[in-house]
Amino acid sequence: MPARFRYSVPQRILHWLVAMLVFFNLLFPDGMNAWRHLVRNGQTPSPANIASANIHAYAGIAILLLAIVRLAVRFSSDAPAMPAGQPAFLHYMARVTHGLLYVLIFAMPLTGLAAYYLGIDTAAFVHGGPIKSLLWIVVVLHILGALVQHFYFRSDVLRRMTIG
Structure with a gap:
């Protein structure tokens, strides 16, 4: 299969659906936190608490699905080659970040x-502590990497995942 120059539609x-849902759940976990606090303290969550917790859970299920x-599409569609003329360390970091x-x-x-x-x-x-913290770190590294690629190395990596 010849190397493509951009990601498929x-x-x-x-990518962007998963990114939006991940950000939603990282930025707005309050409903789940309130529900968990009530349940752990033997209190009865209100219907609003349950609905809010369910929204967080359903977004998480959507991320998983x-x-x-996404993995099935990735394995069947392949991905563009890494940009040429860049340090091998950068390519290594991109692979590690994407894997994480x-x-x-x-x-x-x-x-x-x-x-x-x-x-x-x-x-x-584990969900609300180490994994959440690590996810924030890796997401920030991913975004910084895309910006460095775009503004410092002047590659088309960011464009490949946006407008193609």
Whole structure:
């Protein structure tokens, strides 16, 4: 299969859908946190608390399902080659960052599901603590990497995932 120069439309749509849902759940976990606090303290969550927690959970389930589709599309469609003329370290960091992103976009929803639906406290701790922190770090590195590629190295990497 010849190397393509941009990501396919389905790849770009899936990328941005997953990104929006991940940001939504990272930035607005309050409904789930309130529900968990009430349940842990033996109080009864209100319908609004339950609805808010469900929105967080459903977004997580959507992330998991879209990540599965995204991997299937990725393996069937391939990806553009890394830009030429850049340090090998940069290509290594891109591969590591992307690998971690995939691991984390599976780990976050799976631990969240285990915590919310199965009541596993360890999963809740790992979900809201180490995995969430690591996801923030990797997302920031991913964004910084795209910006460095675009503005410093003047590559088309950012364009490939936006307008093609």
